[in-house]
Amino acid sequence: MGYAVVLGEALVDLLDAECEGRPVFRQEIGGGPLNVAVGVSRLGGAAEFVGSFGDDVLAGRIRAFLADAGVGLAGAVAVGVPTTLAVTTHAGAEPDFRFYGEPPSYGLLTADNLDLALIEGADVLYCGSIVLLCPPVLAAARRAWSLATGLRVFDPNVRPRLLDGPSTLDGLREVVAEFAAGAHLVKLSEADAALLYPREPVEGVAAYLRELGAGAVVVTLGADGAIVAAGADPVRVPAPKVRAVDATGAGDSVMAALIADLLVDGEPAEPTDWHRRVAFALRVAGLVCESPGGAVSMPTRAEVLARFVD
Template sequence: MSKEGIISLGEAFVDLISADQTNTRYQQFLGGATVNVAVGASRLGIPSYYLCKLGTDTNSLFVADALKKENINIDYCVSSSEKKVCSVYIHLDEVGDRYFHKYVNETPDEWLTVDELEKELFHTGKIFYFSSGTLFNDKARKTTEQALTYAEESHMLVSFDANIRLKRWESEEKCRERVSSFMKRADLVKLTEDELLFLTETNTMEESLVKISNLNIPFLFITMGEEGACVLHDGKRINVPGIKVKAVDTTGAGDAFFAAILSRFHEKGVPVDDSQLKEYVQFANKIGAIATTKIGSL
């Protein structure tokens, strides 16, 4: 049987971005790193499945409708009358720059559970994708571990984005320990430059890449904003410069980058040489750059 599709496990958000500097009127957007990747992959023509728990509240209905409009399969999501989808408020400062203002989660213990996962789905998918957004909560972590086991048993490519948000963790030490342990089980990992330095507790890119190489991650992608990205593979580092654009909102650029990487691995397979790997990153840089030219993480 031919396997296809990217399965994303995570938590959906509603991003409420201020319409002006009074920070009293908001534009509503679909958000969340794993959602962004699922939508990005779908827009690039890859079958995408999203796994999460949704509620019956207004935000949940907005999320479900928006995902369907993006051709995301949500048949394997679970609905609960208790669940409230999280809201993230993004405000504008006096010079017009956006900043995180408030994160609202009314049901912090409502997550997809182990017994709510459909094992059969993993037999059909090609790539499994997750982030640390389901690792700081014990219930969500157990579900993630089970999903990861299903993916490994089904010989799926495993992809992981650290996407670290320290405010969600009880300590920096716990975050480093847990994120690093899951990175070891992934075939593809994406980090920002800051996340790389944080996880390795180093001060320079060179030092951090040496230290993280001990994890033996097959493909490690490091995004560096407008400077582009690099990939560490088979003991070699390949640098790929960024693409200059007039950025309006950088939120979600890294997610667009990773969606593009996953689309290339899905469509063309594991790169056969450094030249093909570089082409994958060049394509991802382009998609990430385009994502910054409009408001919203998508």
């Protein structure tokens, strides 16, 4: 089995919590792509994280966390800025993220920083998330995308707080179209789809991304499961019933599970294979939702199989 390269951000999440009756923030290692890399490793795949880290104690904790999770760091670089903080609060179904740190520690990877052999040797390359709003990392992602010899997977992972106007959203929409056109798999959330393509039903968004060139498109719907577009018509795959306490990282775990299966079995030959893999990925996400935190709640394959017995 080969390895996956995950190119994106790593940061520290500050999550709403309570201690002795007072509101506090709980510190967790975070970043959507970091969650993906950890999830792949926990599910038995080999993952290499490519991105920029700060130069402070928090960056050291991120590196140690990834190393402990079995994620490779050969493609990571250090930059002379503090680690970005993402303050996460919950006022509705979707978490709200506010980011602190300028320039962002995750946004300083450049195309010249890339380990070309690492990229070219990957069986799966993941690109996406908020780093695509940072010109240096967008250039690096484009170069990696062009060099990839394996399967390419993409997740826009939109964060509305980082979009400073209609022009930024238009630009992101163009970037999404660019990467989707060359992707073997695109995964996005229902919230991503609504922001990028307002008033368009999720089935229509999935069909549009496939028309651009994506091999398969998965739109996650939270407790309602996912829409999978891999054949003539989109198919809805239900999510398992779970005792949810924290949805942080659930969407990332879906991507992690799909990448882990791509490493083992390659690209599905039939749409029904995608449906089966997404059903397993939704079980992974369900288990993540039953534990607090994102990356720390990524399960092993044995834990998923034990929790959901057919």
